[in-house]
Amino acid sequence: MPEHNEHRTEDLAFAAFLRVRGYPLNRVERLQPNRADSKRAFYFELPPDKLQELKLAFVNGDLLRFYNELLGLKKL
Numbered sequence: 001m002p003e004h005n006e007h008r009t010e011d012l013a014f015a016a017f018l019r020v021r022g023y024p025l026n027r028v029e030r031l032q033p034n035r036a037d038s039k040r041a042f043y044f045e046l047p048p049d050k051l052q053e054l055k056l057a058f059v060n061g062d063l064l065r066f067y068n069e070l071l072g073l074k075k076l
Contacts, residue, residue, distance in 0.1 A: 004045040013067040015042035017058045 006026065009015055019025060023044045032038040046054070058064055 005048045007044050007046045007051060008041050009044075010039055010041050012040075012042075013064060014055075014058055015044075016067075017061070017063050018042075018044050018046075018054065020063065021054065021057075 009018075010031070015025070023046060026043040026045055029041045029043070030038040031041060
């Protein structure tokens with residue numbers, strides 16, 4: 001059975017990428033629990049040997065470009 005480790009990310013785009021790739025979201029944690037608009041941390045179970053591969057696929061893929069364009073358009 002492959003080993004899994006919990007991976008924490010505050011990067012919304014990377015969290016969305018992991019969900020698109022089929023990795024289940026274990027839990028979400030507010031970084032400032034008393035604020036409704038608090039940033040969140042997302043936790044995923046990932047095989048430790050896949051994390052670097054997933055990060056490279058994210059950086060080199062279309063989802064990051066899409067997310068950056070979306071943020072740019074919001075500023076117009």
